[in-house]
Amino acid sequence: MNLKEYYQKVNSEKSKSQDVAWLIKEVSNVEPFLWGETELTPQLVSTLDKGIKRLSSGEPLGYILGYVPFWNCKILVTPDVLIPRAETEQLCELVVDRVSGENLRILDLCTGSGCIAVALATQLNCKVVATDISEAALKVAKQNAVINNAQVDFICGDLFKNVSGKFDVIVTNPPYIAEEEKEILPSSVLDFEPHIALFGGDDGLDFYKRIKDNVRPYLSPRGMIFMEVGDTQAERIVDIFDKDFDCEIISDYFGFKRFVIARSRK
Ligand SMILES: C[S@@+](CC[C@H](N)C(=O)[O-])C[C@H]1O[C@@H](n2cnc3c(N)ncnc32)[C@H](O)[C@@H]1O
Structure with a gap:
């Protein structure tokens, strides 16, 4: 499965599509236009699955990633x-x-x-x-x-x-x-x-x-x-x-x- 297929699969099941897309982009470090040609490794699947599970429990994306962009800075959050x-x-x-x-x-x-x-x-x-x-x-x-x-x-x-x-x-x-x-x-x-x-x-x-x-x-x-x-x-x-x-x-x-x-x- 490539990243685009993974996104389509989890996105059809979840409501927060923007957060899902952002999570995949940040965790994989791959820009969305390249998702179709990026095959998933088992390790990436496991990390992404854990993140998606936390998202569906209602946890804010910032805590899952551990950081947010803020104006001109990267801000770590716990x-x-x-x-x-x-x-x-x-x-x-x-x-x-x-x-x-x-x-x-x-x-x-x-x-x-x-x-x-x-x-x-x-x-x-x-x-x-x-x-x-x-x-x-x-x-x-x-x-x-x-x-x-x-x-x-x-x-x-x-x-x-x-x-x-x-x-x-x-x-x-x-x-x-x-x-x-x-x-x-x-x-x-x-x-x-x-x-x-x-x-x-x-x-x-x-x-x-x-x-x-x-x-x-x-x-x-x-x-x-x-x-x-x-x-x-x-x-x-x-x-x-x-x-x-x-x-x-x-x-x-x-x-x-x-x-x-x-x-x-x-
Ligand atoms: C709404 S948050 C704002 C955090 C950050 N400035 C921001 O804008 O994202 C309020 C902060 O006030 C702190 N706080 C609560 N009671 C306080 C007090 N009595 N004196 C100083 N800081 C307090 C909390 O720990 C929390 O970090």
């Missing part, structure tokens, strides 16, 4: 970290579009796999400080900094705990799912991704409130906070910040209000 999402690439784009200058000081709160910190450090050619409460996540994030040649200082702690200094830019994609949304989460998220990365209290806004209450000592005058938010949360997050910050809501490429930028008035 079950200890959230799989970076496309919206988060847009969050990085926003930062790069809106900030300029030399020697920028950037803090990534709730770094997880380190995707934001690593992407910004490489793109802006600056050093980034990144924090997370999970030692296990930070282990993965550190590997990502190394393989992408990014200068990131990692700190373990609860939000700003153990952070020192002031930052021109704070960027964050904190846990923001409301408790009540637990029931409607797809099982690929609920059963496979770390819960510490998902839930942000009853209304999902706990982290934004804590950031607002504690950020002042860490933000430069006129410093900016770039936040990824849930698609129904943007206005409520502006309410949290707008006493002391000029806020702007930005939509993602699908038109959902997924980002809030808060610029300090002081």
Whole structure:
């Protein structure tokens, strides 16, 4: 059997055809236009079969392959970290579009796999400080900094705990799912991704409130906070910040209000 025949066989049985195709391409290291002329070895069949089985159990492709592409980087992922999402690439784009200058000081709160910190450090050619409460996540994030040649200082702690200094830019994609949304989460998220990365209290806004209450000592005058938010949360997050910050809501490429930028008035 060649790779094309294998794809046709498993694809007719499974629904996630894009993931199946991507799995075959990545595992075989053969581009799809060459699949028809690439015969399968028993070892490749066995590896592919195992991957397809995991896909059909609902496991996200990122965990099966152990990595995802993220903007300009390759990001390693394990079950200890959230799989970076496309919206988060847009969050990085926003930062790069809106900030300029030399020697920028950037803090990534709730770094997880380190995707934001690593992407910004490489793109802006600056050093980034990144924090997370999970030692296990930070282990993965550190590997990502190394393989992408990014200068990131990692700190373990609860939000700003153990952070020192002031930052021109704070960027964050904190846990923001409301408790009540637990029931409607797809099982690929609920059963496979770390819960510490998902839930942000009853209304999902706990982290934004804590950031607002504690950020002042860490933000430069006129410093900016770039936040990824849930698609129904943007206005409520502006309410949290707008006493002391000029806020702007930005939509993602699908038109959902997924980002809030808060610029300090002081
Ligand atoms: C939504 S994930 C974001 C991960 C990554 N920044 C991304 O965008 O893919 C949230 C991260 O917050 C971390 N976290 C949860 N509670 C925290 C806390 N109290 N202080 C710092 N980080 C926390 C989790 O370990 C997780 O890595």
